[in-house]
Amino acid sequence: MANGDKFGIDILGKASYDSPLRLSKRHGDNIFNFVKENEKILLDTSLKEYKKCLAGKKEPLGMVKAGPREKIYFNTRKTKAAIVTCGGLCPGINNVIRSLVMGLTYFYGVKEILGVRYGYEGLIPSYGHDFVDLTPAYVKDIHQFGGTILGSSRGSQDVGAMVDCIYENGIDLLFAIGGDGTLKGADAIGEEIKKRGFDISVIGIPKTIDNDINLIDKTFGFETAYNVANTIIRDAHNEATGAYNGIAIVKLMGRDSGFIAASAAISMPVVNFVLVPEMHFELEGENGFLTFLKKRLDKKQHAVIVVAEGAGQHLFSEDVKEKVTDASGNVKHKDIGLLLKNSIADYFKKNDCPVTIKYIDPSYIIRSVPANPEDSVFCNGLAYHAVHGALSGRTRFVVGKVNNRYVYLPISAVTNKRKKINLEGGFWYTVLESTGQPFKMR
Numbered sequence: 462m463a464n465g466d467k468f469g470i471d472i473l474g475k476a477s478y479d480s481p482l483r484l485s486k487r488h489g490d491n492i493f494n495f496v497k498e499n500e501k502i503l504l505d506t507s508l509k510e511y512k513k514c515l516a517g518k519k520e521p522l523g524m525v526k527a528g529p530r531e532k533i534y535f536n537t538r539k540t541k542a543a544i545v546t547c548g549g550l551c552p553g554i555n556n557v558i559r560s561l562v563m564g565l566t567y568f569y570g571v572k573e574i575l576g577v578r579y580g581y582e583g584l585i586p587s588y589g590h591d592f593v594d595l596t597p598a599y600v601k602d603i604h605q606f607g608g609t610i611l612g613s614s615r616g617s618q619d620v621g622a623m624v625d626c627i628y629e630n631g632i633d634l635l636f637a638i639g640g641d642g643t644l645k646g647a648d649a650i651g652e653e654i655k656k657r658g659f660d661i662s663v664i665g666i667p668k669t670i671d672n673d674i675n676l677i678d679k680t681f682g683f684e685t686a687y688n689v690a691n692t693i694i695r696d697a698h699n700e701a702t703g704a705y706n707g708i709a710i711v712k713l714m715g716r717d718s719g720f721i722a723a724s725a726a727i728s729m730p731v732v733n734f735v736l737v738p739e740m741h742f743e744l745e746g747e748n749g750f751l752t753f754l755k756k757r758l759d760k761k762q763h764a765v766i767v768v769a770e771g772a773g774q775h776l777f778s779e780d781v782k783e784k785v786t787d788a789s790g791n792v793k794h795k796d797i798g799l800l801l802k803n804s805i806a807d808y809f810k811k812n813d814c815p816v817t818i819k820y821i822d823p824s825y826i827i828r829s830v831p832a833n834p835e836d837s838v839f840c841n842g843l844a845y846h847a848v849h850g851a852l853s854g855r856t857r858f859v860v861g862k863v864n865n866r867y868v869y870l871p872i873s874a875v876t877n878k879r880k881k882i883n884l885e886g887g888f889w890y891t892v893l894e895s896t897g898q899p900f901k902m903r
Contacts, residue, residue, distance in 0.1 A: 468504075468524045470869050471651070473660050473854040476532035480852075481569055484529060496528035496849075502866045504676075527846040527860055527867035529568075534854025535633060535662075537569040542851075543632045544595065545577035545584070546609040547639035547646070551670045551682035553832035553840040555603040555610055557638055560844030562600045565634075568845075569852055575632065580614035580639075581646060584623040592630070604837065607829040609638075617646060624653045627661060634662050634851045640669035641876055644859060648872040651857035662851045665859040665872050666843055670828060673718035673879045676870060677861030681840045683721065685833045686714065690725035693823050694767060698731040701763040704817035708754075708764050708805060712798035712822045715769030718881045722769040723892045730895045733757055733764045736797070738771035739882045739889075742902040744804050750902045751808045758816070766801065770824070773797045798822055842867060 485492035501523030514521045542565050546554055558576070565571040576593035577583035583590040593599075593611065603610050627635060627650070637647040644665045651663035667674045672683040690713055697709035713722045719737025726732035734754070736742060743749045757764045777795045802820045809816045832840060839862075846867045847860045858869045882889050893900060 467522060468870055468874060470525055470850075470855045470858045470871055471655070473534055473662060473856055476530060476534040476854050478533045478536055480529060480531055480533050481537065482529050484531075486531065495531040496526050498530065500526040502526050502863060502868050504863065506864055524863060524868040524870055525855075525858075527850060527869050529849045530853040533569075533852045535852055537571055537852065540569075540571050540633045540852075541573045541575070541631050542571055542634040542636065543575040543577055543592070543627070543630075544611065544636045545580060545638065546611045546613050546668075547580035547637065547643040548613060548615060548668065549640075549670070550608050550613065550828040551668050552607060552685035552828070552830050553681040553836045554608065554638060554668060555600075555606055556832050556837050556840035557666055557668075557681065557844045558595070558610065559600040559604050560841045561636055561848060562595045563597060564845045564848040566597055568848065575630070576611045579612040581616075581618040581623060581643075582614045583611075584626045585618050586626060605831060607831045615642070617642070620646075620649045620653050623650055624657065624659075627654070628657075628659055632661065634664065636664050636666060636847060636851070638666045638668050640667070641674070641879070643668070644674075644872050645876050648857055648876070651872070654856075662854065662856040664847050664851045664856070666847050667859055667861055667875065670714050670721065671716060671718050672720040673716075673881065674861070675875045675878050675880050677859075677863055677875060677880075678865060679839075679862065681836050681843060682832065683724075683836075684839075685830060685836045686827050687721050687725040687728060688833050688835075689827045689830055690721060690823070691729045693821065693827075694725055694729040694732060694765065697819065697821055698729075698763075698765050700819045701765050704763075706758050706762055706809075706814065706816040708758075708766065708816055708818045710766045710768065710798055710801055710805075710818065710820045712768050712770060712796075712820070712824065714824050714827065716771045716794065717879050719769040719772065720882060722767045722772075723882060723889065726767050727891055727895050731765055732767050732896050734766045734898050735892050735896055736766070736768040736772040736801075737882060738769055738774075739884055740772070741775065742773065744776060744808075746903070748899075748901065748903060751805065753899060753902060754805065755809070755812070755814070758814070768797055768801060770794055770797065773800065776800060 504522040574595040576595045578590035582588045701707040701709040
Protein backbone atom coordinates (compact mmCIF):
# COMPACT_ATOMS: atom_id res chain seq x y z
CA MET A 462 0.00 0.00 0.00
CA ALA A 463 1.18 3.51 -0.76
CA ASN A 464 2.71 5.49 2.10
CA GLY A 465 -0.18 6.45 4.34
CA ASP A 466 -2.38 6.87 1.28
CA LYS A 467 -6.07 6.77 2.24
CA PHE A 468 -6.90 5.08 -1.04
CA GLY A 469 -3.74 3.01 -1.45
CA ILE A 470 -4.16 -0.53 -2.77
CA ASP A 471 -2.35 -3.62 -1.44
CA ILE A 472 0.10 -5.03 -4.02
CA LEU A 473 1.37 -8.62 -3.92
CA GLY A 474 4.83 -7.72 -5.18
CA LYS A 475 6.80 -6.23 -8.02
CA ALA A 476 5.22 -6.66 -11.45
CA SER A 477 7.97 -8.10 -13.66
CA TYR A 478 6.18 -9.76 -16.59
CA ASP A 479 5.55 -7.87 -19.82
CA SER A 480 1.86 -7.41 -20.51
CA PRO A 481 0.66 -9.40 -23.53
CA LEU A 482 -1.44 -6.39 -24.53
CA ARG A 483 0.08 -4.51 -27.44
CA LEU A 484 -0.65 -1.02 -26.23
CA SER A 485 1.22 2.23 -26.52
CA LYS A 486 3.40 4.29 -24.18
CA ARG A 487 3.17 7.58 -26.04
CA HIS A 488 0.38 9.89 -27.10
CA GLY A 489 -0.42 10.78 -30.68
CA ASP A 490 -0.10 7.35 -32.31
CA ASN A 491 -3.84 6.53 -32.17
CA ILE A 492 -3.23 3.50 -29.96
CA PHE A 493 -4.60 3.23 -26.44
CA ASN A 494 -1.93 3.81 -23.80
CA PHE A 495 -0.93 1.77 -20.79
CA VAL A 496 -1.89 3.40 -17.51
CA LYS A 497 1.13 4.59 -15.55
CA GLU A 498 1.48 3.49 -11.94
CA ASN A 499 1.37 7.04 -10.59
CA GLU A 500 -1.81 8.08 -12.40
CA LYS A 501 -4.65 9.08 -10.10
CA ILE A 502 -8.18 10.46 -10.28
CA LEU A 503 -9.17 13.23 -7.87
CA LEU A 504 -11.91 12.53 -5.34
CA ASP A 505 -13.04 16.14 -4.90
CA THR A 506 -12.86 18.14 -8.13
CA SER A 507 -14.25 21.41 -6.73
CA LEU A 508 -12.37 24.70 -6.98
CA LYS A 509 -12.81 25.11 -3.23
CA GLU A 510 -10.88 21.90 -2.52
CA TYR A 511 -8.21 22.84 -5.06
CA LYS A 512 -7.62 26.20 -3.35
CA LYS A 513 -7.59 24.54 0.07
CA CYS A 514 -4.90 22.07 -1.00
CA LEU A 515 -2.96 24.83 -2.74
CA ALA A 516 -2.97 26.98 0.40
CA GLY A 517 -1.97 24.05 2.58
CA LYS A 518 0.67 22.90 0.10
CA LYS A 519 -0.68 19.35 0.14
CA GLU A 520 -1.68 16.91 -2.54
CA PRO A 521 -5.44 16.44 -2.98
CA LEU A 522 -6.95 13.02 -2.31
CA GLY A 523 -6.64 10.81 -5.35
CA MET A 524 -7.62 7.26 -6.28
CA VAL A 525 -5.65 4.80 -8.39
CA LYS A 526 -6.67 5.11 -12.04
CA ALA A 527 -7.94 1.81 -13.41
CA GLY A 528 -6.66 0.24 -16.60
CA PRO A 529 -4.00 -2.00 -18.17
CA ARG A 530 -0.40 -1.78 -16.95
CA GLU A 531 2.76 -2.31 -18.99
CA LYS A 532 4.10 -4.77 -16.41
CA ILE A 533 1.97 -7.44 -14.77
CA TYR A 534 2.56 -9.59 -11.70
CA PHE A 535 1.21 -12.97 -12.75
CA ASN A 536 2.57 -15.39 -15.34
CA THR A 537 -0.70 -15.71 -17.22
CA ARG A 538 0.23 -19.07 -18.76
CA LYS A 539 0.11 -20.55 -15.26
CA THR A 540 -2.65 -18.41 -13.74
CA LYS A 541 -5.97 -19.83 -12.56
CA ALA A 542 -8.95 -17.58 -11.81
CA ALA A 543 -12.25 -18.11 -10.01
CA ILE A 544 -15.50 -16.12 -10.00
CA VAL A 545 -18.11 -16.11 -7.22
CA THR A 546 -21.47 -14.31 -7.02
CA CYS A 547 -23.20 -13.67 -3.69
CA GLY A 548 -26.29 -12.00 -2.26
CA GLY A 549 -29.55 -11.07 -3.97
CA LEU A 550 -30.08 -11.07 -7.69
CA CYS A 551 -29.39 -7.96 -9.72
CA PRO A 552 -29.51 -7.17 -13.45
CA GLY A 553 -26.09 -7.52 -15.06
CA ILE A 554 -24.44 -10.28 -13.01
CA ASN A 555 -24.20 -12.57 -16.02
CA ASN A 556 -22.78 -9.70 -18.09
CA VAL A 557 -19.97 -9.25 -15.57
CA ILE A 558 -19.24 -13.00 -15.49
CA ARG A 559 -19.13 -13.13 -19.29
CA SER A 560 -16.82 -10.13 -19.60
CA LEU A 561 -14.47 -11.44 -16.91
CA VAL A 562 -14.13 -14.74 -18.76
CA MET A 563 -13.63 -13.05 -22.12
CA GLY A 564 -11.12 -10.55 -20.75
CA LEU A 565 -9.07 -13.15 -18.89
CA THR A 566 -9.06 -15.50 -21.88
CA TYR A 567 -8.58 -13.22 -24.84
CA PHE A 568 -6.61 -10.32 -23.32
CA TYR A 569 -4.23 -12.27 -21.10
CA GLY A 570 -4.42 -15.89 -22.21
CA VAL A 571 -5.61 -17.29 -18.86
CA LYS A 572 -6.51 -20.91 -19.59
CA GLU A 573 -8.45 -21.98 -16.51
CA ILE A 574 -11.37 -20.08 -14.96
CA LEU A 575 -13.55 -21.69 -12.32
CA GLY A 576 -17.11 -20.74 -11.50
CA VAL A 577 -17.88 -21.03 -7.79
CA ARG A 578 -21.42 -22.32 -7.25
CA TYR A 579 -23.92 -20.75 -4.85
CA GLY A 580 -21.86 -17.95 -3.38
CA TYR A 581 -19.27 -18.43 -0.67
CA GLU A 582 -20.85 -21.83 0.09
CA GLY A 583 -19.05 -23.01 -3.05
CA LEU A 584 -15.71 -22.44 -1.31
CA ILE A 585 -16.68 -24.81 1.53
CA PRO A 586 -16.27 -28.39 0.23
CA SER A 587 -18.75 -29.86 2.73
CA TYR A 588 -21.65 -28.22 0.87
CA GLY A 589 -20.83 -30.35 -2.16
CA HIS A 590 -21.10 -27.57 -4.75
CA ASP A 591 -18.70 -28.52 -7.54
CA PHE A 592 -16.87 -25.85 -9.52
CA VAL A 593 -17.91 -25.06 -13.09
CA ASP A 594 -15.34 -24.63 -15.87
CA LEU A 595 -16.03 -21.22 -17.38
CA THR A 596 -14.98 -20.95 -21.01
CA PRO A 597 -15.88 -18.41 -23.70
CA ALA A 598 -18.17 -20.99 -25.30
CA TYR A 599 -19.92 -21.63 -21.97
CA VAL A 600 -20.63 -17.95 -21.24
CA LYS A 601 -21.10 -16.49 -24.73
CA ASP A 602 -24.89 -16.07 -24.48
CA ILE A 603 -25.47 -15.62 -20.74
CA HIS A 604 -25.74 -11.82 -20.98
CA GLN A 605 -29.17 -12.29 -22.51
CA PHE A 606 -30.57 -13.62 -19.25
CA GLY A 607 -31.14 -12.23 -15.78
CA GLY A 608 -29.99 -13.83 -12.54
CA THR A 609 -26.64 -15.58 -12.23
CA ILE A 610 -25.57 -18.79 -13.94
CA LEU A 611 -23.41 -19.59 -10.91
CA GLY A 612 -26.19 -19.35 -8.36
CA SER A 613 -25.92 -17.32 -5.19
CA SER A 614 -26.38 -17.51 -1.43
CA ARG A 615 -26.38 -15.28 1.61
CA GLY A 616 -24.51 -15.62 4.87
CA SER A 617 -20.92 -15.72 6.02
CA GLN A 618 -18.71 -18.79 5.84
CA ASP A 619 -15.55 -19.81 7.67
CA VAL A 620 -12.80 -17.60 6.23
CA GLY A 621 -10.00 -20.04 7.03
CA ALA A 622 -11.84 -22.90 5.31
CA MET A 623 -12.48 -20.76 2.23
CA VAL A 624 -8.80 -19.80 2.00
CA ASP A 625 -7.87 -23.47 2.37
CA CYS A 626 -10.13 -24.26 -0.60
CA ILE A 627 -8.76 -21.41 -2.70
CA TYR A 628 -5.15 -22.43 -2.04
CA GLU A 629 -5.70 -26.18 -2.47
CA ASN A 630 -7.37 -25.60 -5.85
CA GLY A 631 -4.47 -23.45 -7.06
CA ILE A 632 -6.59 -20.33 -7.53
CA ASP A 633 -4.52 -17.17 -8.11
CA LEU A 634 -7.31 -14.66 -8.72
CA LEU A 635 -10.67 -14.58 -6.94
CA PHE A 636 -13.31 -12.22 -8.36
CA ALA A 637 -16.16 -11.66 -5.88
CA ILE A 638 -19.32 -10.06 -7.30
CA GLY A 639 -21.60 -8.80 -4.56
CA GLY A 640 -22.74 -6.09 -2.21
CA ASP A 641 -21.58 -4.81 1.15
CA GLY A 642 -21.51 -8.20 2.90
CA THR A 643 -19.83 -9.93 -0.04
CA LEU A 644 -17.15 -7.26 -0.24
CA LYS A 645 -16.45 -7.46 3.50
CA GLY A 646 -16.14 -11.20 3.08
CA ALA A 647 -13.72 -10.74 0.19
CA ASP A 648 -11.63 -8.36 2.29
CA ALA A 649 -11.52 -10.90 5.14
CA ILE A 650 -10.42 -13.59 2.68
CA GLY A 651 -7.72 -11.24 1.37
CA GLU A 652 -6.53 -10.48 4.88
CA GLU A 653 -6.25 -14.20 5.73
CA ILE A 654 -4.40 -14.80 2.46
CA LYS A 655 -1.96 -12.02 3.38
CA LYS A 656 -1.38 -13.54 6.83
CA ARG A 657 -0.50 -16.86 5.23
CA GLY A 658 1.79 -15.21 2.69
CA PHE A 659 0.01 -16.56 -0.38
CA ASP A 660 0.31 -14.82 -3.78
CA ILE A 661 -3.43 -14.65 -4.41
CA SER A 662 -5.32 -11.57 -5.55
CA VAL A 663 -8.87 -10.88 -4.31
CA ILE A 664 -10.96 -8.47 -6.35
CA GLY A 665 -14.41 -7.08 -5.55
CA ILE A 666 -16.94 -5.97 -8.14
CA PRO A 667 -19.67 -4.02 -6.32
CA LYS A 668 -23.19 -5.35 -6.93
CA THR A 669 -26.19 -3.82 -5.24
CA ILE A 670 -29.36 -2.86 -6.98
CA ASP A 671 -29.91 -0.17 -4.31
CA ASN A 672 -26.86 1.84 -5.47
CA ASP A 673 -25.78 2.32 -1.85
CA ILE A 674 -22.05 1.51 -2.05
CA ASN A 675 -20.02 4.35 -0.56
CA LEU A 676 -17.90 6.69 -2.75
CA ILE A 677 -18.60 5.22 -6.17
CA ASP A 678 -20.95 6.91 -8.65
CA LYS A 679 -23.26 3.95 -9.18
CA THR A 680 -23.45 0.18 -9.11
CA PHE A 681 -24.40 -2.02 -12.04
CA GLY A 682 -28.06 -3.03 -12.27
CA PHE A 683 -29.26 0.24 -10.74
CA GLU A 684 -30.12 1.89 -14.06
CA THR A 685 -31.90 -1.22 -15.31
CA ALA A 686 -33.89 -1.34 -12.07
CA TYR A 687 -35.33 2.14 -12.30
CA ASN A 688 -35.74 1.74 -16.06
CA VAL A 689 -38.03 -1.26 -15.49
CA ALA A 690 -39.75 0.52 -12.58
CA ASN A 691 -40.44 3.42 -14.94
CA THR A 692 -43.01 1.49 -16.96
CA ILE A 693 -44.55 -0.05 -13.84
CA ILE A 694 -45.13 3.45 -12.44
CA ARG A 695 -46.67 4.49 -15.75
CA ASP A 696 -49.13 1.62 -15.53
CA ALA A 697 -49.79 2.36 -11.86
CA HIS A 698 -50.70 5.90 -12.87
CA ASN A 699 -53.18 4.48 -15.39
CA GLU A 700 -54.75 2.45 -12.59
CA ALA A 701 -54.98 5.49 -10.33
CA THR A 702 -56.58 7.72 -12.95
CA GLY A 703 -59.03 4.98 -13.89
CA ALA A 704 -61.00 5.45 -10.69
CA TYR A 705 -62.39 8.44 -8.83
CA ASN A 706 -60.01 9.08 -5.92
CA GLY A 707 -57.78 6.32 -7.21
CA ILE A 708 -54.53 5.76 -5.33
CA ALA A 709 -51.62 3.62 -6.62
CA ILE A 710 -48.83 2.59 -4.25
CA VAL A 711 -45.66 1.17 -5.84
CA LYS A 712 -43.07 -0.32 -3.49
CA LEU A 713 -39.53 -0.50 -4.87
CA MET A 714 -36.18 -1.74 -3.61
CA GLY A 715 -34.18 0.38 -1.21
CA ARG A 716 -33.38 -1.12 2.17
CA ASP A 717 -31.33 1.79 3.49
CA SER A 718 -31.16 4.16 0.52
CA GLY A 719 -33.93 5.41 -1.75
CA PHE A 720 -32.06 5.94 -5.01
CA ILE A 721 -34.23 3.59 -7.10
CA ALA A 722 -37.52 5.06 -5.86
CA ALA A 723 -36.28 8.63 -6.36
CA SER A 724 -34.76 8.00 -9.80
CA ALA A 725 -37.77 6.07 -11.04
CA ALA A 726 -40.06 8.89 -9.94
CA ILE A 727 -38.01 11.51 -11.76
CA SER A 728 -37.86 9.39 -14.91
CA MET A 729 -41.67 8.93 -14.95
CA PRO A 730 -42.96 12.30 -13.68
CA VAL A 731 -46.48 11.21 -12.77
CA VAL A 732 -45.54 10.46 -9.15
CA ASN A 733 -46.98 12.67 -6.43
CA PHE A 734 -45.16 11.34 -3.37
CA VAL A 735 -41.80 9.59 -2.95
CA LEU A 736 -41.04 8.11 0.48
CA VAL A 737 -37.46 6.98 1.16
CA PRO A 738 -35.50 5.66 4.17
CA GLU A 739 -33.48 8.87 4.44
CA MET A 740 -36.53 11.00 5.28
CA HIS A 741 -38.56 11.06 8.49
CA PHE A 742 -42.27 11.48 7.86
CA GLU A 743 -45.41 11.07 9.92
CA LEU A 744 -48.78 9.78 8.77
CA GLU A 745 -51.06 11.74 11.09
CA GLY A 746 -51.26 15.41 12.00
CA GLU A 747 -51.76 18.74 10.32
CA ASN A 748 -48.52 18.36 8.34
CA GLY A 749 -48.59 14.57 8.06
CA PHE A 750 -48.52 12.54 4.87
CA LEU A 751 -52.22 11.65 4.97
CA THR A 752 -53.24 15.31 5.18
CA PHE A 753 -51.22 16.15 2.07
CA LEU A 754 -52.56 13.06 0.30
CA LYS A 755 -56.15 14.23 0.94
CA LYS A 756 -55.31 17.68 -0.45
CA ARG A 757 -53.95 15.99 -3.56
CA LEU A 758 -57.13 13.94 -4.03
CA ASP A 759 -59.35 16.96 -3.42
CA LYS A 760 -57.51 18.75 -6.20
CA LYS A 761 -56.84 16.03 -8.81
CA GLN A 762 -58.91 12.97 -7.72
CA HIS A 763 -55.96 10.58 -8.05
CA ALA A 764 -52.47 10.05 -6.61
CA VAL A 765 -49.39 7.92 -7.25
CA ILE A 766 -47.10 7.03 -4.35
CA VAL A 767 -43.67 5.43 -4.72
CA VAL A 768 -42.14 4.07 -1.53
CA ALA A 769 -38.76 2.43 -0.92
CA GLU A 770 -38.91 -0.80 1.09
CA GLY A 771 -36.90 0.64 3.99
CA ALA A 772 -38.93 3.83 4.38
CA GLY A 773 -41.10 4.58 7.40
CA GLN A 774 -39.87 1.79 9.67
CA HIS A 775 -40.37 4.11 12.66
CA LEU A 776 -44.12 3.98 12.02
CA PHE A 777 -44.52 0.38 13.14
CA SER A 778 -45.76 -0.27 16.65
CA GLU A 779 -43.27 -1.23 19.33
CA ASP A 780 -44.36 -4.87 19.40
CA VAL A 781 -43.27 -5.39 15.77
CA LYS A 782 -40.07 -3.35 15.89
CA GLU A 783 -37.87 -6.22 17.00
CA LYS A 784 -35.08 -6.51 14.46
CA VAL A 785 -34.99 -9.68 12.38
CA THR A 786 -32.05 -10.19 10.04
CA ASP A 787 -31.41 -12.36 7.02
CA ALA A 788 -28.44 -14.71 6.60
CA SER A 789 -26.26 -11.78 5.51
CA GLY A 790 -27.08 -9.75 8.62
CA ASN A 791 -29.33 -7.30 6.78
CA VAL A 792 -32.35 -6.11 8.75
CA LYS A 793 -35.61 -7.55 7.38
CA HIS A 794 -37.87 -4.52 7.20
CA LYS A 795 -41.58 -4.56 7.87
CA ASP A 796 -43.81 -4.07 4.84
CA ILE A 797 -44.23 -0.31 4.58
CA GLY A 798 -46.36 -0.75 1.47
CA LEU A 799 -49.06 -2.71 3.30
CA LEU A 800 -48.89 -0.30 6.24
CA LEU A 801 -49.48 2.61 3.89
CA LYS A 802 -52.33 0.83 2.13
CA ASN A 803 -54.11 0.02 5.40
CA SER A 804 -53.44 3.42 6.97
CA ILE A 805 -54.75 5.26 3.88
CA ALA A 806 -57.87 3.08 3.78
CA ASP A 807 -58.60 3.69 7.47
CA TYR A 808 -57.98 7.43 7.23
CA PHE A 809 -60.31 8.03 4.30
CA LYS A 810 -62.97 5.75 5.75
CA LYS A 811 -62.98 7.86 8.92
CA ASN A 812 -63.27 10.97 6.75
CA ASP A 813 -66.17 9.39 4.82
CA CYS A 814 -64.22 9.71 1.57
CA PRO A 815 -64.34 6.60 -0.69
CA VAL A 816 -61.01 5.71 -2.33
CA THR A 817 -59.74 2.91 -4.56
CA ILE A 818 -56.26 1.69 -3.63
CA LYS A 819 -53.95 -0.45 -5.78
CA TYR A 820 -50.78 -1.81 -4.12
CA ILE A 821 -48.01 -3.01 -6.45
CA ASP A 822 -44.77 -4.70 -5.35
CA PRO A 823 -42.67 -5.66 -8.42
CA SER A 824 -39.34 -5.99 -6.57
CA TYR A 825 -38.41 -9.58 -7.41
CA ILE A 826 -39.43 -9.17 -11.04
CA ILE A 827 -37.15 -6.14 -11.35
CA ARG A 828 -34.21 -7.95 -9.73
CA SER A 829 -34.37 -10.80 -12.22
CA VAL A 830 -34.48 -8.99 -15.56
CA PRO A 831 -31.51 -8.85 -17.96
CA ALA A 832 -29.39 -5.70 -17.96
CA ASN A 833 -30.40 -2.89 -20.29
CA PRO A 834 -27.86 -1.54 -22.84
CA GLU A 835 -26.53 1.17 -20.51
CA ASP A 836 -25.87 -1.32 -17.72
CA SER A 837 -24.45 -3.84 -20.20
CA VAL A 838 -21.80 -1.32 -21.26
CA PHE A 839 -21.05 -0.53 -17.62
CA CYS A 840 -20.75 -4.22 -16.63
CA ASN A 841 -18.32 -4.74 -19.48
CA GLY A 842 -16.12 -1.86 -18.31
CA LEU A 843 -16.15 -2.98 -14.67
CA ALA A 844 -15.14 -6.51 -15.60
CA TYR A 845 -12.32 -5.52 -17.95
CA HIS A 846 -10.86 -3.05 -15.45
CA ALA A 847 -11.12 -5.67 -12.71
CA VAL A 848 -9.08 -8.05 -14.88
CA HIS A 849 -6.39 -5.43 -15.55
CA GLY A 850 -6.13 -4.60 -11.84
CA ALA A 851 -5.93 -8.25 -10.82
CA LEU A 852 -3.18 -9.15 -13.29
CA SER A 853 -1.13 -6.15 -12.14
CA GLY A 854 -0.85 -7.80 -8.72
CA ARG A 855 -3.28 -5.58 -6.81
CA THR A 856 -5.49 -7.19 -4.21
CA ARG A 857 -8.30 -6.41 -1.76
CA PHE A 858 -9.66 -3.72 -4.05
CA VAL A 859 -12.90 -2.89 -5.83
CA VAL A 860 -13.36 -1.36 -9.24
CA GLY A 861 -15.89 1.39 -9.79
CA LYS A 862 -16.53 4.80 -11.29
CA VAL A 863 -15.83 7.97 -9.34
CA ASN A 864 -16.45 11.29 -11.08
CA ASN A 865 -17.25 9.20 -14.16
CA ARG A 866 -13.72 7.67 -14.30
CA TYR A 867 -12.84 4.06 -13.58
CA VAL A 868 -10.74 3.71 -10.43
CA TYR A 869 -9.46 1.13 -7.97
CA LEU A 870 -10.36 1.58 -4.31
CA PRO A 871 -9.49 -0.48 -1.24
CA ILE A 872 -12.48 -2.60 -0.21
CA SER A 873 -12.40 -1.08 3.27
CA ALA A 874 -12.99 2.41 1.83
CA VAL A 875 -16.35 1.49 0.30
CA THR A 876 -17.70 -0.73 3.08
CA ASN A 877 -17.25 1.60 6.07
CA LYS A 878 -20.68 3.18 5.51
CA ARG A 879 -23.60 3.16 3.08
CA LYS A 880 -24.24 5.83 0.48
CA LYS A 881 -27.51 7.67 1.09
CA ILE A 882 -29.54 10.41 -0.55
CA ASN A 883 -28.53 13.85 0.70
CA LEU A 884 -31.85 15.51 1.52
CA GLU A 885 -30.17 18.91 1.17
CA GLY A 886 -28.69 18.03 -2.22
CA GLY A 887 -29.79 18.83 -5.74
CA PHE A 888 -30.87 15.27 -6.54
CA TRP A 889 -33.51 15.19 -3.82
CA TYR A 890 -34.62 18.72 -4.68
CA THR A 891 -35.24 17.47 -8.22
CA VAL A 892 -37.52 14.80 -6.74
CA LEU A 893 -39.46 17.46 -4.84
CA GLU A 894 -39.73 19.61 -7.96
CA SER A 895 -41.00 16.64 -9.99
CA THR A 896 -43.57 15.42 -7.45
CA GLY A 897 -44.63 18.71 -5.87
CA GLN A 898 -44.57 17.08 -2.44
CA PRO A 899 -43.63 19.29 0.54
CA PHE A 900 -40.10 19.44 1.94
CA LYS A 901 -41.35 17.90 5.18
CA MET A 902 -44.33 15.81 6.18
CA ARG A 903 -44.28 15.93 9.97
